[in-house]
Amino acid sequence: MKKRPDQEFKDYAVKLVVEEGRKMTDVGHELNISSSSLGRWKKDYLERVNPSEEKETHYTPSEVAAMKKKHEKEMAAMKTENEILKKAMHYFTKDHE
Structure with a gap:
């Protein structure tokens, strides 16, 4: 044995x-x-x-493309939001006499 x-x-x-x-x-x-x-x-x-280290993740090309598309969509929404906020800031900081 x-x-x-x-x-x-x-x-x-x-x-x-x-x-x-x-x-x-x-x-x-x-x-x-x-x-x-x-x-x-x-x-x-x-x-x-090393339990705190994150495990390496592998993505397929289609998953990468989907993530890229999602991030581009989010980025476009953030840019639009940012432009609206800039315009609002200019409007509210003007002297309205």
């Missing part, structure tokens, strides 16, 4: 890769761990150590 590695051992193996810059395959061979297991441990470790 194989004994499952504890969290301390997993962290040690991952630190060899992350902090010392060693290759996962080399560390895997030395510690008799598969590279895929070490990769999963590394992912889990990085999520625990």
Whole structure:
């Protein structure tokens, strides 16, 4: 029966890769761990150590186009609003004697 590695051992193996810059395959061979297991441990470790970092999001070209269109529409509305406010400011700051 194989004994499952504890969290301390997993962290040690991952630190060899992350902090010392060693290759996962080399560390895997030395510690008799598969590279895929070490990769999963590394992912889990990085999520625990850096939970505040946002995950990278990937968008399809159609999603990017839709977001661009939405932002352009919002920008046009803001420009119109800004022009109205400028005109109102000029109207109310004039002397009305």
